[in-house]
Amino acid sequence: MKHLDMRTLTPRETCIARAICQGLANKEIARELGIAVQTVKNHVSVIMVKLGVNSRTQIALLWHAYEAHLSYGSAVRMTASTTLS
Numbered sequence: 683m684k685h686l687d688m689r690t691l692t693p694r695e696t697c698i699a700r701a702i703c704q705g706l707a708n709k710e711i712a713r714e715l716g717i718a719v720q721t722v723k724n725h726v727s728v729i730m731v732k733l734g735v736n737s738r739t740q741i742a743l744l745w746h747a748y749e750a751h752l753s754y755g756s757a758v759r760m761t762a763s764t765t766l767s
Contacts, residue, residue, distance in 0.1 A: 703742045
């Protein structure tokens with residue numbers, strides 16, 4: 683697996699990765715975003731390559747880990763700044 687860096691995803695890819703985490707199927711994502719199902723599939727393939735994964739499940743797992751990392755980092759910064767004040 684590649685280094686976890688969600689910043690390599692475009693805004694559209696980020697939106698699709700979030701939708702995958704919510705358990706939406708390609709057809710549902712396409713309907714929600716107003717794009718073709720094949721376009722969603724193309725985006726999912728690109729996301730997999732960028733993240734070095736082989737499945738939608740792995741995209742979801744990495745995304746959840748990424749969001750947890752961001753939340754943890756924010757909590758640590760908030761705690762540090764409150765403690766220092």
